[in-house]
Amino acid sequence: MPSPRKQPVESRHGPAYPAPVERLLTELTRLPGIGRRSAERIAFHLLRGDAESANRLAKAVTDVKSAIGHCAVCSNLTESSPCPVCASEKRDRSLVLVVEQPRDQIAIEQTAMYRGLYHVLLGRISPLDGIGPEHLTVADLLARIDDPTKNAGGVRIEEVILGMNPTVEGDGTALYLMQELQSRPVRVTRLARGLPSGWSMELASKAVLADAIEGRQKIKE
Amino acid sequence: MPSPRKQPVESRHGPAYPAPVERLLTELTRLPGIGRRSAERIAFHLLRGDAESANRLAKAVTDVKSAIGHCAVCSNLTESSPCPVCASEKRDRSLVLVVEQPRDQIAIEQTAMYRGLYHVLLGRISPLDGIGPEHLTVADLLARIDDPTKNAGGVRIEEVILGMNPTVEGDGTALYLMQELQSRPVRVTRLARGLPSGWSMELASKAVLADAIEGRQKIKE
DSSP: OOOTTOOOOOTTTSOOSOHHHHHHHHHHHTSTTOOHHHHHHHHHHHHHSOHHHHHHHHHHHHHHHHHOEEOTTTOOEESSSSOHHHHOTTSEEEEEEEESSHHHHHHHHHHTOOOEEEEEOSSOOBGGGTBOGGGTTHHHHHHHHHOGGGSGGGOOOOEEEEOOOSSHHHHHHHHHHHHHHTTSSSEEEEOOOSOOTTSOGGGOOHHHHHHHHHTOOOSOO | OOOTTOOOOOTTTSOOSOHHHHHHHHHHHTSTTOOHHHHHHHHHHHHHSOHHHHHHHHHHHHHHHHHOEEOTTTOOEESSSSOHHHHOTTSEEEEEEEESSHHHHHHHHHHTOOOEEEEEOSSOOBGGGTBOGGGTTHHHHHHHHHOGGGSGGGOOOOEEEEOOOSSHHHHHHHHHHHHHHTTSSSEEEEOOOSOOTTSOGGGOOHHHHHHHHHTOOOSOO
């Protein structure tokens, strides 16, 4: 009968996977949202698969770093600077929609209903995470407004649309930008808030209903 | 006022990230447990970080495929075949503990309480997932038993310990192996089931308590 008090060896001192597997697990667990267990699942998936698909993944990782940069005008991710949107002469360059992330810009582009330019902040102000305006591309936005040569085509910006997420941090970021834009000769608007199309009213939260009432739109005088 | 019926463009037809980012997202979403959102988080993390760490990840992915193989004796992951455990003359080569996955072997090694060899099945029988014994290393295990020259050091295997996970599929796999080993001249045992050391009895499920009662150990005649 084994002694009842024997304790297992601490895992960090014990044997482990072969060194190349451990190195891969270390690199994988550095990624956001990947814990040790997920890293193991991914590593075993790669070990089971063919070398071709592992190489494609490795190449995609290195390529993305060498081929992608930020647009000198709007800070969005791009292969060429200025990015295709800033470079397009068909866009209204006096109109700039400010968003938090590249994916927000994509979401707006996919509606095919906006013809102006963008400015990507690359985040939102979040004091709890230690993220202030100096960590975002706020200074680039203000420079674009103050100096038309820094905007696409040298066009003066006439309207700035605030398109932050409708969250506490998004609202805080919008408030900060509003203060910065107060004294500047530009119109400032923000995306409408209200009932999300396709939802049912009974699912809407109090905050959504309050937005819908406050921002009600006239359909007949 | 915008028309109330306008629908957003389908996301797969709309604009997307620059091509290298999309290629990375495609490769990342092929990995188990990584959806589009997680892939975006990882891609942005890599884009924000330095090229050095992205290159380390890429290299770890390719290295793991080129440097890691399976031990010819026990099928465990290894840089050299036979693996260090099978190659060690200090291990009892007449004793083989059969486990499902490399991580199970590591868990046992970390206890530093087992001095025999291993056999890694690389999975468990799971009819619902279409995994049968032919997808595992069962044939290699039987060959090791039937032909001592296929075991480490040419030693005849005297005892096989079944160390599958205490799950429905683990039990099914153990049952299958038991049938295969029935007619072979080896002792067959399985890892003990019972109360997990360090737990409280009131947390134990009915199945755990039933195992503990059925497998009760004599401490006085």
